[in-house]
Amino acid sequence: MALRNVLSLPGDSIPSPLAAPIVIVFASAGLYLLYKWLLPRPLPGIPYNAGAVKSLRGDQQALADYLSTGGEFSTWLGEQCLRMGSPVCQVFVQPFKLPWILVADFHEAQDILMRRPEFDKPQFLIDALQGLGDFHARYKMGDAFKARRQLRQDLMAPKYLNNYIGPFLHSKARDLVKLFEVKTDLANGRPFSIREDYTRTVLDVMLHHTFGEDYNESALDPQLELLRHMTPSKIPKSDVDEPVNFDEAPRSFFIELLHETAEVLERTTVSPTPRLSFWWWSKQTWYKKIVSEKDRVLKEQLRKAARNLEAGTVRSALDHMMMREQVAAEKQGREPQLFTQGMADEIFSDPMTGHHTTSSALAWVTKYLTGYPHTQSKLRKELYSTMTEAIEEKRLPTFEELRRARLPYLEAVIEEARRLTPFVIVRETTEHTEILGCRVPKGVQCLMVSAGPGITMPSVPVDEGTRSETSKTAKPWGKWDESRDLRLFEPERWLKARDDGKFDFDASSGPQLGFGMGTRQCWGRRLAQLVVRTVIPLVVWEFEMLEIPEKLGGYVGIDGISREPVNAFARLRKIVPSEVRVS
Numbered sequence: 001m002a003l004r005n006v007l008s009l010p011g012d013s014i015p016s017p018l019a020a021p022i023v024i025v026f027a028s029a030g031l032y033l034l035y036k037w038l039l040p041r042p043l044p045g046i047p048y049n050a051g052a053v054k055s056l057r058g059d060q061q062a063l064a065d066y067l068s069t070g071g072e073f074s075t076w077l078g079e080q081c082l083r084m085g086s087p088v089c090q091v092f093v094q095p096f097k098l099p100w101i102l103v104a105d106f107h108e109a110q111d112i113l114m115r116r117p118e119f120d121k122p123q124f125l126i127d128a129l130q131g132l133g134d135f136h137a138r139y140k141m142g143d144a145f146k147a148r149r150q151l152r153q154d155l156m157a158p159k160y161l162n163n164y165i166g167p168f169l170h171s172k173a174r175d176l177v178k179l180f181e182v183k184t185d186l187a188n189g190r191p192f193s194i195r196e197d198y199t200r201t202v203l204d205v206m207l208h209h210t211f212g213e214d215y216n217e218s219a220l221d222p223q224l225e226l227l228r229h230m231t232p233s234k235i236p237k238s239d240v241d242e243p244v245n246f247d248e249a250p251r252s253f254f255i256e257l258l259h260e261t262a263e264v265l266e267r268t269t270v271s272p273t274p275r276l277s278f279w280w281w282s283k284q285t286w287y288k289k290i291v292s293e294k295d296r297v298l299k300e301q302l303r304k305a306a307r308n309l310e311a312g313t314v315r316s317a318l319d320h321m322m323m324r325e326q327v328a329a330e331k332q333g334r335e336p337q338l339f340t341q342g343m344a345d346e347i348f349s350d351p352m353t354g355h356h357t358t359s360s361a362l363a364w365v366t367k368y369l370t371g372y373p374h375t376q377s378k379l380r381k382e383l384y385s386t387m388t389e390a391i392e393e394k395r396l397p398t399f400e401e402l403r404r405a406r407l408p409y410l411e412a413v414i415e416e417a418r419r420l421t422p423f424v425i426v427r428e429t430t431e432h433t434e435i436l437g438c439r440v441p442k443g444v445q446c447l448m449v450s451a452g453p454g455i456t457m458p459s460v461p462v463d464e465g466t467r468s469e470t471s472k473t474a475k476p477w478g479k480w481d482e483s484r485d486l487r488l489f490e491p492e493r494w495l496k497a498r499d500d501g502k503f504d505f506d507a508s509s510g511p512q513l514g515f516g517m518g519t520r521q522c523w524g525r526r527l528a529q530l531v532v533r534t535v536i537p538l539v540v541w542e543f544e545m546l547e548i549p550e551k552l553g554g555y556v557g558i559d560g561i562s563r564e565p566v567n568a569f570a571r572l573r574k575i576v577p578s579e580v581r582v583s
Helices: 002-006 016-038 050-054 060-068 073-084 106-115 123-128 143-151 158-187 195-214 220-228 253-270 274-282 285-311 317-332 341-371 373-386 388-392 399-404 408-420 469-473 525-542
Strands: 088-091 100-103 425-429 433-435 438-440 445-448 495-497 503-505 543-546 557-559 563-565 569-574
Touching: 060 073, 073 088, 073 100, 073 557, 100 106, 106 425, 106 445, 106 469, 123 253, 123 274, 143 317, 158 195, 158 220, 158 399, 158 525, 158 543, 158 569, 195 220, 195 253, 195 285, 195 317, 195 341, 195 525, 253 274, 253 285, 253 341, 274 285, 285 317, 285 341, 317 341, 341 373, 341 408, 341 525, 341 543, 341 563, 341 569, 373 388, 373 408, 373 525, 373 543, 399 525, 408 495, 408 503, 408 525, 525 543
Parallel strands: 100 445
Antiparallel strands: 088 100, 425 445, 433 438, 495 503, 543 569, 557 563
16 A cells, blocks of 8 residues: 555556556666666766776776786786777776776876876775885875885995995895706706796895895795705606796795785785775784784894994994984984884885895896897897906806996896886876876876887877976987887897997887886885896806797786786706807
């Protein structure tokens, strides 16, 4: 009777058999209107995929299909802009949220990253990095971010890198060469994974950077010791193209947790709900043990660094940061905050993020040198012809020889690998603004397409009149010769001929966004560059990287806190530099 009253006009009567169909009609209409309301809503004036706005999933299915066939997230973004023929477009990857804006023009992306204050750290990345606690990369721009960065003021200076990091780094690179010698002998012509070898090496370097001699556990040494005692008879026989799977030596709990924390960050970074994902991880027993051990080690290291500061022996990154905090406290008339959670979190971020990104960079360079043997030979020729004294004395180049040597082709090799293996840089609009004439509201995620038009794909046309004023007045960057395939590894792109017939490396030859740009660019880029510039020459000096099977090669990567190769294998052959002709 109540339903009848609701569906009837005063004085009218609807037969009960009609009530149910009318309810169904109204409900269907309501659901249809709700469906239409929930569909993706494109921002006016910005190109988009027409099919995406007809599905609640937007572009999600297209992206999933692309990834399932071996494609990568970063290249999918670039292909959207290329297909739409626009340097700015929008995609709908997160249901019921604002679209992502893709910026596929390097000059405009550079302007956004360097000169546009209305673009800042996106909230979803701040949430994704919760596992690292209270450190500078989770801050939006402002006084707090600036204060945290000032604690690190001395740590990328040449004096610190060359005098403190350099010698230790070189010793670890030599240990890596020894490990590769052992593995090469045991493998007897078969390929093997290099991923963990690079990871262990960089972990040791980053821990030395972070804590100095106050932390004496190693990731690399146990692996070298383990394999030194292995005999070829312990290697199972197999086809020459089948990789040898070497045992991995156990690592200390703290070193292992650095790796595990990186894995958690990878998962929360790509999660559509990073806060919820991290909350779930944080409730796991194994993760609680990680946090407990991390806190224990960091408290101990804070106490040691404070004693170093009191004794006037400031060497490690933590020592320097405490010194900076003490100086800042004196200027501000307050007590120094040396034992805070913030200090612990700030220093922990260095070995955790640094080992992950830098070891990936080493693996990528090795992969490209393996896949391009002519480039590998040219690099070896440059090394041998430049450091002739090391050849004559039948030894590896010293750190000082490497540091002082003019090696433009090495620089080009490293930069070209970085161009081809970038990760996506994201900024969030803090107010209504415009990008190349397109209006963009506050709170939109803007992705700088680092593997797309103008960088690894042909450029798309840009109306120069739509650029921002800061973009118009900025010094233009170089552009790539697009008659040469931008997908190929070609270090020569970065070289400029001199009048004397030699070449110089030019970092502004063309666009790439490997380290980002502006105030928020990768803080540790100089340290990472130093590691790659030291390790790779010693490996190339001692080994030829031979062809590997297709199933172990390829250049497919995984996007996360860095772009990591899916496969990282090498087949090495020991060489004697003095017997190699370099003419």
